[in-house]
Amino acid sequence: MPDGLEGLLASNAVPEKIVGGIGQAEGPVFSRLGYLLFSDTAAGRIVKWKAGETSTFRQNSNGSIGLTFDHQGRLLACERGRVTRTEKNGGITVLAGRLRAPHDLVYAIDGSIYFSDAAPADSAVYQITPKGEVRVVSRDCQLPHGVALAPNQQKLYAADAGAGKIWVYDIAGDGALSHGRVFAPARSHGLKTDEKGNVWAVDDHSLAVFDAQGRRLGEIPMPEDATNCTWGDGFRNLYVTAKTSVYKIATRVNGTRTY
Secondary structure: OOOHHHHHEOOOOOOEEEEOOOOOEEEEEEOOOOOEEEEEOOOOEEEEEEOOEEEEEEOOOOOOOOEEEOOOOOEEEEEOOEEEEEOOOOOEEEEEOOOOOEEEEEEOOOOOEEEEEOOOOOOEEEEEOOOOOEEEEEOOOOOEEEEEEOOOOOEEEEEEOOOOEEEEEEEOOOOOEEEEEEEEEOOEEEEEEEOOOOEEEEEOOEEEEEOOOOOEEEEEEOOOOEEEEEEOOOOEEEEEEEOOOEEEEEEEEEEOOOO
16 A cells, blocks of 8 residues: 555545535534435535435524534534534533533543634633533634544644644543644644544645644645535545535545544
């Protein structure tokens, strides 16, 4: 297998447009049931894509951006002023409220939820503990957007879109973050990790890939400004939301499983 970025991608991999005509695509997540969800922030809805067909999953998304699932397959969403969970019966449970600008989130194996709040004057990374406590775990980022866990779930990455940096933190037994340091320079809005510890980050007009030490392996040019990304197809292949479209990039590596 080739080294570097080439070794992580399928042969001749290029971004393949699978959805177009979106007002503003954001916060994708791929269900284990075989469909993709993403926020159309311009239309204020959550869109479902399955087998080449799109439909409306939730008409009024309350300004949703970042999406993910928990271990029971319940949808978690960063919405206007809150983080929610959609129950199996369709009901909405507010997990964290009175927020400014929640942007992205990730679910941890211990039941914690980490999310970014990108309010310009009061930005922070938060943890919702397994007991439901909401607490600030970092204020290092000027404008925190994407958050992601390392494959062993002992580190958390946070994209600082304001300062053009990706931060990395050690995760303590209670989920607290410590030893924050700059992982790599990148004006990223969203990121994910793979099972080898590489970090895949949307970076302006490209998808940049860094190894576990923060060395830039290369980038994949995107046809549009990318907003976020997620693993799909059994945590294989990367789905990237962009300004008006969603793209798929075929990979040889598996993504980190967080739900």
